[in-house]
Amino acid sequence: CGSGGWTRLAYLDMSDATQNCPSGFRPYQSGGVRACGKHGGGCVSVQFPSNGISYSQICGRVIGYQYGRVDALNNYYIDSHYVEGVSITRGSPRQHVWTLIAGRSELDTSSRSCPCNNGNSDIVPAFIGNNYFCESGTNASSPSTTLYTADPLWDGQGCGSLESPCCNVPGIPWFHRDYGSNTTTDYIELRVCASLSSEDSPVSYYEIY
Incomplete structure (x- = not known):
């Protein structure tokens, strides 16, 4: 994160067997992977x-991790499930901090996959701008309703095929926002979102400072 006085506000590491999902989140377990997603469509929030x-x-x-046929960006407004992935905002009304997008496939150029994929011309909403990471967990053209544990999302690793530009972005896996002289005491909110119950991107690890 750089120098200065940083305070950790949020931490979850589901590889630690003593840690549990935040209240309201749906627990996943597949092989040795534990993760926390949502029930049904929409978003779950902490x-x-x-x-x-x-x-x-x-x-x-x-x-x-990717679960099912996620659709990347839904192009809704910030308070809805505008992303199939993770939304990080601050305060109320919500102000965008960072978006972690789950794309359908590494081999896809449609609007259902990462906007950073080679050949994808999808428009990223203005409130997101360049403040996002995107990755898919599979190269299947039509992913099944399963948890794709082999390729974790947003770690800057395993961007195959058309997805290679998505891992070649500054800072990844760390996101960083600097508001200059504008200070705030706003709470931070993390939401896991997708439009359908068969689509999810449960989180296994987060830390926010």
């Missing part, structure tokens, strides 16, 4: 209060 700490920067990383 909020992390700043505990009165005033901050001007946010830094963190999230690792997840």
Whole structure:
């Protein structure tokens, strides 16, 4: 995250058997992988209060897995399930911090896959801008309703085929926002979202400072 006084607001490591999913999240287990996703369509949310700490920067990383035929971006507004993946925002009304998009396939150029894939011309919503990472967990053209554990999402590794530009972005797997002289005590919110119950990108690890 760089120098300065950083305070950890959020931490989850599901490889630690003593840790459990946040309240309301759906637990997944496949092989040796444990992860936390959503029930049904829409989003599941967890909020992390700043505990009165005033901050001007946010830094963190999230690792997840693809489940089913995720659709990348749904082009809705920020309060809805605009992404099939993870949305990180601050405060109310929500202000966008970072989006972690789950694309359908490494071999796909449609709007259902990563906008950073070679050959994809999908438009990223203005409120996201360049503040996103995207990855798919499979090269299957029509993914099945299974948890793809071989290729974790948003770790900057395993971007095969058309997806190679998605891993070649500054900072990955760490996201970083600097608000300059604008400080806030807003809480941070992490949502896991997708439009259908058969689509998910459960998280196995996160840390936010």
